[in-house]
Every structure is written in structure tokens, then in C-alpha cells.
Amino acid sequence: MRWLVFSPTPTAPLTAGNRVRIYNMLSAIRQEGNEICFFYTGREGLMPESLSAMKGQWDLVDFIEPTEIKRQPKGEIFNIDDWIDAETIAEAERAIQQLQPDVILVNYVMYSKILDLAPASCVKLLDTHDKFGDRHLLLDRANIPRNFFWTSPDQEGVGLNRADIVVAIQETEASYFSEISSSEIKLLKHAPAERATTSRINMGLFGVIGSNNRINQKFYQQLVDEWVRSASPRMHLFVAGDVCGSIDVASQNVSLIGRVDDLDEFYSTIDIALNPLVSGSGLKIKTLEALEYRMPIISTREGMMGFNAVHPFHVLESVQELVACSKEIQEKPDLLSGLADASTILLAEYCGNWRSDFQHLMSSIERLHVEKANLRTI
Template sequence: MSRPTVLVIAPMPAFPTSAGNRRRLVTTCESLARGGFAVDLAYFAHEDQIYRRFGQHPPTDASAMARHFQRTFRIEPKAAIPLKTRARHFRIDDWCPDELVDFVAWYCAAYPETRAVLVNYVFLSRCLVAVPPGRLTLIDTHDRFADRQAQYRPFRAEPNFFYTDAAGEAAGLDRADVVLAIQAEEAAHFAAITRAHIHLLPPHFPARRPFRAPERLARIGFIGHGNDPNLFSIGRFAEAWSADWRPGRPILVIAGEICAGLGARPRPGIELAGYVDRIEDFYDGVDLVVAPMLMGSGLKMKVAEALSFGVPVIGTSIGFEGFSPIAPAHRCAGVDEVKAQVLTLVEDARGLAALTEACANLFASYNSGTQAAEDALLTLLRAHIGDLIPERGDAVPPAAIDGHDPVTLALPGGALTCVAGLGTAEPDDARHGILIATERAAPPGTAPYSPERRRWFVQAEQGPSRGIASGLAGAEVALGPEWVRGRRLPPALRAAVAVEIAGVQPDWEAEARLVGAGPRRFVVALALPSHLVVGRHPGAAFLIEPDAALELTLGAITPLGLAQGLPFLSATRTDLAPVPASLTLDGGEAPTNGGLLLILHDDLVGRVRLPAAGSSPGLHP
């Protein structure tokens, strides 16, 4: 008997499971698979875009997703997803563009046998309007978003994730037949504002290690994604922990992507482990985990994960929301109380044994509830869809993955290699070198919404050309931010790579005029994207001339109050509003015969035309 299919749509990839929302996505899909469903996963590449805008390579493992799900799809946002709003809150559909609605309409026509569509996060609920009648629709909420911005006020910070008002959240939830809540308090809230059926589904975490009670505390840990709740919470805890740390006290080990946001300044008693490839290695290397959470909604996946590895946890009441905690160590009021609880147990073997037992009991009670909730959800789905679902069975066998031979172009001092197919989470490749760019669209000849991409790598080793004629010419790419900001390649090879990148489709174009020059320095006036004019933006600049290419140093950027604007030729993203500015460039002479100035900023490619001496670009009226 064939397994009915559920389409699952998410704005984050499933793998690697380096963040709580990814773990939630995977555990929900695993519940569906255990219930006899085949799962198709559609990744709306919102998170990919946001990572690049913050100067990081997005950890996306398309290869692992293809192995785990029946079919996988990738939907590229055509414009920037707004992280800020001038209004009091985002409208419920501000983060759900037309291309996602178009995908759902296409998918439902291409795969009419699909029985249900589940969308992650209420802000993507608009795409459910494209689901034909008769198919079950679900929203996995993850969090409550009504008035979420209020959580930031005690930290004097602005949110950079979605928030809306109660009416907007209710309207989004009303689009679904079933709404999944991650913890009881939020389930009660949603039940009061929507007509949809509310189902409480806390994520199930199978036990990975037996609980072990440490004799003493030598190393305590925290692992997490670099979101604001994590940064604010562990940032304050780390500050309190290091303030009076002395030898003999435990080392606080902080791991995960959050390390990139905590700065490189060494602090007493703090070890930044960075991203870990094997989560088991982190938990096996600490005696206790802290969850000093000061803000956030939903359920703290890091707590459930630590308990699944048998590691005792101490945290705040916010950190243990959804777990029905009893022990005082799970109901701390803030970071100071978490710190005090840890310090009282450093040499207290009996106290550590009691804490470990309390954690084991808490985890057993929690998982008993998650299993019952999963069973109830599967019963609910059978009631809506019918009796075509077999009882619990094995997961769908992985799909076959086609391989592609890489092709290489020799460069002065190195080689440019293009690899097509399903990428892994690694930004660089041991065989091909440093990742410099990923094509935004699927390669020609692939199926609609294919997750396959062409990726370009560079290494400082000369090699023969093999089947690549035009390099990156004409491609629409997202740059590898680490390559743009880093200087790991020899200067001559970086310049040669820039010549190749100069042929891609730019994100923005402008014309400049020379307004000042000195020894190995010149100043141009041009229209720059507005966000480059404010604050500091690490990037790279290259002067491309007919017979040479040279990397320059980006200097001061000063807004110009011109009555007439400088030519801003085009932009592919709606957030790239032009602002007249002067830009200082160091490290080279002003070109006399014109040329091309290539400005790279994380994922953006800017191409600026420099006129020959004696000429200047016209001004727009």
C-alpha cells in the first residue's frame, strides 16, 4: 500500500540541525514518517539569504535533505526579506512573497495525490490559499509572534525577526485546519484567537545517552544558534560568570554558531568552541549544561537535547517553559541565580546526583507526553485523511542522488572549479578549495524548483582546464561571505577571481565620477545602496582594467547632499535604494582610461563604471 504524502514547507533547511527551529522541523517530519507518511520538503531559502546578509555562509546540507525526504524542493526569494519595519509591526504576509504561493500552486497541480500541506511559521500561512479544497492544511507555529517585539525592550534592542499583532497572527492561523503548538501555554493562547483546531505537539527527543551524575563540575556548557534570545541570554551569563572567575571553578564552554556573535576578546573562565561537527562531542565533553534564558517563546530545544544526552541542566523558568519543572534549579529567576546554583554544586557529588535524578525524571515525564501527543496527532490525521495510512512503519527509502563531474578553469596562480549538484553544509571543499559563489537558480535542464546548484571553488594550485569555457560569465550568484571578507588566497589570485566575478549578473550597477586623487588613493562620487552608506560594512573592492586587476581598500563613505542624483543604473533587489555618496579607495592610482570598479559586500555584487579621464557620467535630473 502506497504511503500518502505530506508536503512540508519551511523557511529553514532541515540539515544540519544546528538550530532549534531545524530540530523542531526534523522531529515533526520524523513523527509523520513514523505514522506512515512520506514527506516532501520544500525549503523557502529565506534563512540562506539572511545568513549571507550577516556575513556568514548559510549551513545548508541539501545532500542530507535529499537522503532523508521523499522529494526536496528549493524556492528562491526574488527580493530581500525585510528584517525591519517602520510600522508598529509586520503585517502577517510581509515575509511570504508571491513566489512561495506560486510554488504551492505548482506543486499541488504536479502532485495531486498529496493529502496534506504543513507550513512552518504563521508568517508563511499565505501560501496555504493556493492549496486546493479537500487537502488538510496545517501550521506548525514554533513560536508566538503577536507583540513579540516587547521582549526586546528590557535589552534596549530592536528585533530583527518577525513580529506582528494579535489580529494578524489570528488571521494567519485561521488559514489552517490544524495548528500545532509547541508548548501548553502557547496552545491555550492560540485556542483563544483562532477557529482552527489546536493540537499540542511538543517535540519528541529519543534518549541518546543514559543520565550520568558527575562527581564534580569541571566544564559546564551552552550550545546554540546565533539568534537574539541566545545572544542576549548567554552573553549576560558569560559576563557574570567571568566577572569573578578564578582557577578551580568550572570552565564555561560555549559552542555553536552563536560564538561568531560573542566577539573574540578572551574572558576568564570562558572557552569559545565554535561550530561543532558532531553534537555528541560537545555533550560528552561537559559535565552540566546551563540554560540561562532571559527571553524567547516556544520551547527551548537546547534543554530537551541536553536531557536526551543524559546531561543535567540548570536554567531559568523561561529556559524550562513547556517542561513543567519542579526542581528549583529549573526555575531560576535570572543569570545570577543560575550562576549561584552552579557554584553550590561544584564539589557537591550528592547534590549533583540529586539534580541528575531530577533531570532524568523530568525528561521521562516530558517524553511520555510527547509520545502521547504524537499518537494523538496521527489519529487526528487519519480521521481527516482516511484509513489509507498503514500503522507505524519505516521511513521512506532515500532517493537516489546523481553525481556530476567538476569542471575547472586555470587562473593565474590557481584554478577555478565549478561543481554542480546537491551541496553539503561545508563552505569549502578539501578537493576544490574555497567556496566563492553559489548560483541562485538551479542549473539548466533540472526539474522545477530543484535544490541542485552550481558552486564555484578556488584553490591556489595550478591545474589544467577541463570543460569550462566561460567561468561565471552571465551567472546570477550569491557570494561566499567568508571569501569576500577573508584574505586566504594570494593577492594575485584574488584579483584573478575578481575578473571572473566581474562577468556575473550584478545585484546593482552605478556610474561614478572622479572627485579627488592622491598618491595611491582616489575618491569617487556615485550612488551607493543605502545600507552601504550607514555604518561599517566589511567587503572588498577591485579595480578591473583591460590589462590588469588590482584589489583596493575600501575607505571612508560619506553621504552627499546633492540636489541632483548620480546615475544608479539598476538594482535587482527592492531594498537597494540608491544614496549619493563619496567613496575613498586606497591602494591604487585613479584610472586614466576608465575601467570597472567591482564592489563586493557579503552576498552582493556591485559593478561601477569609471569614465575615462576628461569625461564624466551624466546626471539624472
């Protein structure tokens, strides 16, 4: 089948969790023998090297440059279509007419208006990435400045109802979407990847990696501050990713290493991965990456959202608890093997569930494709 994909974020370079999700999901779909026509709708700008890299990833790549980018709503919330401009709609309509896709996949509910352009013969798929209804209230409670997109549950439901199938990335969001939408809801978490692994020797080297969004900025700064205040001199924290540009620290126990081009190198540098996020939504790609590398991981409960975590070091309630547990495991290295075993078990369960969920999703798309094709012949 020919898939026409619209995304407000590119798939190169893979410097943020949403980019990794889109790339891995489309790669899995393409491996099933499908053709991927990728249209980047340009909200994050475009470097020539990014366009070149994406052309090597997909069967067809095009760039739609928006004529207007809204950053703040006129009222308390964004309406569901506030982010999509007339030029993007016009270019999307031309692409649909020219390419005659079997499936249209739109990333993010605020771009769901594109699905209204789909012919009756086309399967309409929406990958939500996150829950945006009342997202501003979640940010307010966490004392994080409102950013990106937020709307009301009613407006979010309008966007979801444009799709034949809505994809949620964790169970709680799937349940919420089923309450506000009549569309078919499918669960598909981030696609797991095969990673190189190394042995752990517990030298007291801890690491975090993240993109430069407001939620990461807040909790990574809290982690660094608590580390400087409480960690022992034998413990060292490596902070990687674009979030380093927003971290303020002056300590020999913390290294800001910035954007990492080679994840293998980063994870081979550290003994234990950390996830300090205390609030947020969605499924945390940084947690999955650490598990893929068979890393022992110490995480807040929020950082493990979407995983069936049971180890006490996986369900911590605060950054302070996370640093305290980091100290404990550095002082008691025998704890490391049990933590590593817990990561291995979590990953195996996750991979099995993902393969099953992916096949269920693809079967539903194929079923709808056949049904719509039969309607054309009646």
C-alpha cells in the same frame, strides 16, 4: 498519505533549534508510513551540501528561491503576509497542483498564505514554532533589538485561521492561539531523541550551546560576563554553537568552541548543562537536548518553559542566580546526583506526554483526511 511540507529553514545542517524540530517531527511522521515532499522556501540561503543532505532525508526535496526578502516592516508591525513573495506563492501553487498532496504542512504563521492554495480535499496543517503576536513588545521589554518577525494578535489570528489544525509547541501558546483563532489547536512539543549517556564526575565543567540569534546573544554574553566575574577558578565554561561568533570574552575559565558537528562529543565533555535565557518564547531545544543526554542541568525558569520543572535549580530567575547555583554545586558535589535524578524524571514524563500528543495529532489528521475524502464522493 503524501505530505507536502513548506519551510523557510532547511533541515540540514541541524545547527538551530527550529531545524531540529522540523527534522525530528517529519522523521516521526515518515516513520508512520507517510511520504514527505519537502520544499525549502529559501529565506536562509542554500549551500549545495545542505541540499544534498536533505535529499537523503526526504522522499522529494525542492528549493524555492524567494525574489524578495523583507527585513523590516513598513510600519510598527509586519502584516501577516509581508514575508511571502509572489514567486514563492506561484511555485507553491505549482507544487500543489503537480503533487496532489493529502496534507499540506506549513512552518511558521507568516507563510500561512500557502494554505489558501490547498484544494478542499487536503488537510491544512500549520506548525507555529512560536508566538509572534506582540513579539516586538517582548523584545523591547528585554532590551533586545527587534528581529525576525513580529505582528499583532489580530494579524496572527488571520494566519492561524487558514489552517484546519494549528500546532503549538507549549501549553501557554496553545491557550493563546485558542483565544485568537477558531482553528483546531493541538499541542506537540519538540520530539525527543535517543542519546548516548556518560557518567558524571563533577570536575567543574559546565556547558551551553546555542544558535546565533539575538536572544541567545544577549543572555549568553551575560552568562559569560557573570562567569568571569563570579565563578571560582576551578569552574570552566564551554560555550558551543554559532552564538560563539557574537560572544566577547578573554578568560581562561571560558572556552568558545563554535559550531559542534557531534553533540555526543560536546555533552561528553561537560558535567553540567546550563540554560541562561531569562526571556523569550517557545520551547527550548537546548534544554531538551541536555535532558536527552541525562545531563544535570541548571536553568532559569524561562529556560525550562514547557517542562514541569520543580527542582530549585531549574526555576532560577536570573543569570546571577544561575552562576551562584553553579558555584554551589561545584563546591557541594553531593548535590549532583539529585540534580541528575531530576533530569531523568523530567525526561521520562516529557517523552510519555510527547508520544501521546503525537498520536492525538496524527489521529486528528487521519480523521480530517477521511472526512474530506468522503466529501469528494458526495
